Amino acid sequence: MQTYHILWADDEIDLLKPHILFLEKKGYQVTPVNNGHEAVEMCEKNYYDLIFLDENMPGLSGLEALAEIKTLRPNLPVVMITKSEEEHIMEDAIGAKISDYLIKPVNPNQILLSIKKILDKKRLVTEKTNLSYQQDFRNISLAFSETLDFEGWVEIYKKLTFWELEIENTENQSMKTVLEAQKSEANVNFAKFIEQHYQDWLEEDAPPQDAPLLSHQLLQKWVFPRLSEKQEKPLFFILIDNLRYDQWKILEPLLTEYFNVSEEKIYCSILPTTTAFARNAIFAGLLPSDIAEYYPDHWTDDNEEGGKNLYEADFLKFQMEDLGLEKIKSSYHKILKNQQGKELVDKFSHLLANKLNVLVYNFVDMLSHARTDTAFVRELAPDEAAYRSVTKSWFLHSPLWDMLRKIAEQGASLIITTDHGTIRTQRPYKIIGDRNTNTNLRYKQGKNLNYNPKNVFVAKNPDDFFLPKQNLSSTYVFATEDYFFAYPNNYNHYVKYYKDTFQHGGVSMEEMIIPFIELEPKK
Template sequence: MQRYKILWADDEIDLLKPHILFLENKGYHMTPVNSGSDAIEKCESEHFDVVFLDENMPGMSGLETLTKIKGMMPSLPVVMITKSEEEQIMEEAIGAKIADYLIKPLNPSQILLSVKKILDNRRLVTEKTNLNYQQEFRNISMTFQENLDFQEWVEVYKKLIFWELEIDETENKSMSEVLTMQKEEANNRFSKFITESYDSWLNDPDAEKPMLSHQLMKKKVFPAIEKDTSLFFLVIDNLRYDQWKIIEPAISEYYNVEEEDTYYSILPTTTAYARNSIFSGMLPSEMEKKHSDIWVGEDVDEGKNNYEDQFLERQIRRNNLDLSFSYHKIKKASEGRQLVDNINNMMTNDLNVIVYNFVDMLSHARTDTAMIRELAPDESAYRSITKSWIEHSPLLDALKLIAEKGGKVIITTDHGTIRVKKPFKIIGDRNTNTNLRYKQGKNLGYDRGDEIMEVAKPERLFLPKLNVSTSYVFATEDRFFAYPNNYNYYVNYYKDTFQHGGISMEEMIIPIISLNSKYGR
């Protein structure tokens, strides 16, 4: 076990000998000094893991010593010790980034707790987290062996994400491989659940079913519109539940979470289908039939999500809603800054819809850019980039401004993504779509099995048919479709990239969060 070195500076250091002996008996190497200048001299010549500073020393005070030490070694943890409970001293010490604040008279357990909190925190958290997950592992595994309904699957997914984020915070992530295997097994069973249930969700009026993409605005957004309050409906493309939990603390600075709910994305879990479904309030084949002038099919090269504002307007009209609304799509940082400048004007609308494409750009960039591959080699790094983005994004500035003006916010996405690992061979003609997680065409060739979901009758799932023999096939779990031609190159290029369009908990179980401003109206 590492023997930590502690420097203790106090003009009455001799009176603290019992505490120093106590820490030495606990295995810490103690260096006592009796002035601030001696403490600085020691810090210049030796390495210490933590410094204890008395605030009220003659000559150089504790706060002055703290400033000097932090100027030399900003990351060195310093514990301020004082007899005074004066608020100003506390605030100065906290402002100088102290690690802890202790008030005399001291007792041994108080000192030991402070030391352990600073020096052994990561190890203790790791041990406790690993032990707790090991105890919970069996319960989670037992749960998804059963016939779960859609809401129980949401609970399984949330539990797995909870432990994934907890293990992420541990020192060596020693349980991450076990959790990854458990998540893969859960996704295997979830894919079977979707294969067996999805048709009934769309066709059986008596089936127990979740809220789906096309029902989202009618069930969640329109009912949240209130007189004299502007509602902002924010769709962050590709925002998975784990990414929401990562950005939640930044947003919670300005908002209370009124409700954290979920819905299920329709298939395919892509922007062209799922997001258009949100804004139109319809399933894909209904959009194709009733809005043929703005529906863009797979056989057309045009962008598939260029008419979201028109789909939205028509859905509002269809629901006989008398409201003022705006629609904004943000694809780059400069547009995000323009959005911030425009918030004042938007506050006069009943509803403001904002589509923010950053997470989508990040996931695609990871496929195409070597630098992003290096930055996001795994799920943890991918979440970390998302966190860094929100903290430095114009979007957070916009959300802060909306909160200050008393606006309400609903945050969601259209689908998630999954890191694909296992290639699945498929053959299609030149008209087959390019998505790696689902294929549609008339001459698809592949090995039948439970690794995929086959859809011989697309009309059952309200999917458009380009011709009579069109069929769809969806990749499940972490598979991706690969053509036999140039197979090895294709597999190496796309393996471990984030994709969407298929069936997995990450792609289909979608967070939807209602926020109320902490500032009030």
């Protein structure tokens, strides 16, 4: 056990000898001093793990000593002890970044609890987290052998995400490898589940009762019912491209300062889990083959030049008209660059005249592409934990954060969601296609595709999956788990470049299980 060194400053330090003896028996080394000046001098000369500081000492008061100590040792934990319960003293101490605040008289166990809360927290959290995950490990593994519906898989994914974030905060992350293996096993079974049920979910006439909500149903079922010409405040629908569930859980604590999370829902992204297919389905309210059929001028095949996401505003307008919502005043804005986000914040007052404001932010998608193409960004975000950290850092310094605070100030309702997630790809998968085969690493569309049928999900007849065909013999092949497609030509270079990058388009929990968050402002 590590030996901690504690400095205790109190003008009645002799009366605290029983407390000091108690701590020393527990293995702590305590240095007593009886005034603030001496406490500051000791901090100049020595390193301490923790200081107990009496607030009401003659000469240099506890608060004055605290200020000088924080100048010398900004990160040194300080516990303020006082007889006074005056609010302004508490506020001054908290404002000076104390670690704890105790009211006299204090007993030895109070002191011990404060020490453990500050110095032993990481060790205790690590021990408790590891033990709790070990107990839950068996329950999660047993669930794989059960007959799960989509909601059952959502619960498994949420549990795995919870433990991933908890283990991330432990000291040595000793259970990280075990969790990664269990998550990999979960994705193997999830891919089998999708292969068995996905096509049935697409049946428009008689879908199964336990079918999840899919991308093309999202606005009609969960967003548009909230709109009316009589609503007092606008509804902001914000879609952050590529936002995974774990990234949402990192952002959630930041948002709860301004919003209450009224409901956290989950929907299922359609295949392919790409911006081009999933997001167009959201705004058109149609599956991809129907979009290609009804709006041929607005759909670009994979082997044609031009982008697939140039007509989202039109699709939104068409869907609202089809549902009789054309009188609802709405706006659509896509934010591709930081400056666009800043300009929209400056024009925020104009958005308040609308009943619905749809805002699409592309940063997380750009981050995943930048991580693939730029060595520096890959080093900056080498794994999921770092990727989440970069996402959080962007969020706190983005125009989106400014926009959300303005929405809260106005008391408007807010929905945050995404179109699909991503997965960190680890294993290459050989596939051969002709020159017209698309370039996405997680799904391939083409004719005469040559591949091993193991570990892929195949849509031999795209019509059954409501996917457009380039020609009569087109097939879609989706990578599952953490595989990515690689061509035999220049194979080693290709694999080295794309291994350990975040990709989307295939079948995994990370790509298909999508957060849909309803928030109401606290104001």
